[in-house]
Amino acid sequence: MGRQTRHAFSFGEHYDPERLSFGAVVCHDEHVLGDGRGFDTHRHSGLEIVTVVLSGALRHRDSSGTDTVLSAGSAALLSAGAGVEHSEHAVGPTRFVQVWLTGDDPDAAPAYTATVLPTSEQLADAGLSPAAGGARLLVAQVPAGRTLTLPAAPRLHVYVARGAFRRSSLAEPLEAGDAFLCTDEPDHDVVAAVDSTVLAWQLDG
Template identity: 35%
Template sequence: MTSTALTPAVDVRRSGERFHTRIGWLDSRHSFSFGQHYDPDNTHFGVLMVSNDDVVKAGSGFETHPHRDMEIVTWVLEGSLVHQDSTGHSGLIYPGLAQRMSAGTGILHSEKNDSWRIDAAAAKHDQDVHFVQMWVVPDTEKITPGYEQLDIGPALDAGELVVVASGMPKHGTDSAISIRQEHAALYAARLRPGASTTVPTATLVNLFVARGSVELEGAGVLGTGDTARITVGDGQRVVAGPDGAEVLVWEMHAALR
């Protein structure tokens, strides 16, 4: 990785431009090259390698599979997701819960929509789970695999950007969960209609509209699934549309070579 000096710019990527994987149990839209989808000009932004917007049907999910040397953050928008991994960690991920898995030297894990089991008492047997999974390259390879989660739902009620995950020294212990990447931090905000916030001042900023719509200063209106990749961000203002919005924002100060 290198420090990055770039010309100020906002590159808007519309939802419909994303790569799309659709099979019986999964509807997934990829912001970057992923799996069979490859574009040499769209493999990452900063240290963010993957940003997948997934919908998984009840009783289905990703079977046990490996990862290595990657910081993986999962953010659920609707429903619930069951995580299990080879280090013995397991957890139920739901809206407002920050979750991180460090793959490090190697880890196996599965992710399932077990709503048919979890919600059996309420007879909700067919609820989809909708989540965004993001992969960041760590600043140190071959670390010991790890897992962390924390419910930050109450903090989101304030309607401002909340630090979800960070490895940046400036955040200290303020972030909900930690990542092994000293040049990056993830924020989330749930904005009421007409409410505003500002993106971090940073070399690279990736703003993803998880739902709703916003108006981004210098870029116009962004709808659900749209992304703004900002270079040399200077704290642009973000205003939620008439139905409010939920946004995920990566602040980054380095990029892959």
């Protein structure tokens, strides 16, 4: 296995004029890497970068001295601020999601934090605090047959990381890798068709 990437928004050669950003979110990529594959050292600035490892493990190294391995079920926030160089490589076959958000303070010192994702059946805060317009990452691990309530928000980006959800008897099920966007909508209920994991970004605007 080499490297496979799915872009939710315009990125590089993938251009969709209707999907340039969503609130502070400017990139939402799903990556599947073979052992040792990944991204060599490169530079970022002005971004809040959130990485969620869904399977396998990912080694992160950066110019601030961080050298760590994120395992499945964990997440990390790299605040690029005024500028940071980093690399990411798979330790064994790995699937992960990475989201870039426009940071509030482009002159801040770079910082890195990591956490273990919550296991709540309803959406719970992931425990990361990106400085990006009040953005929050919410996570739910939903057993088959259970209902998940998606909260009302100015903007809500919902990504099915694992499993599948039914929205209604008329709509196609949402399967792993699918996402949908809500803008100024009321609560939504979805039902897990199988054991499922959801990552949701709640955005102020």
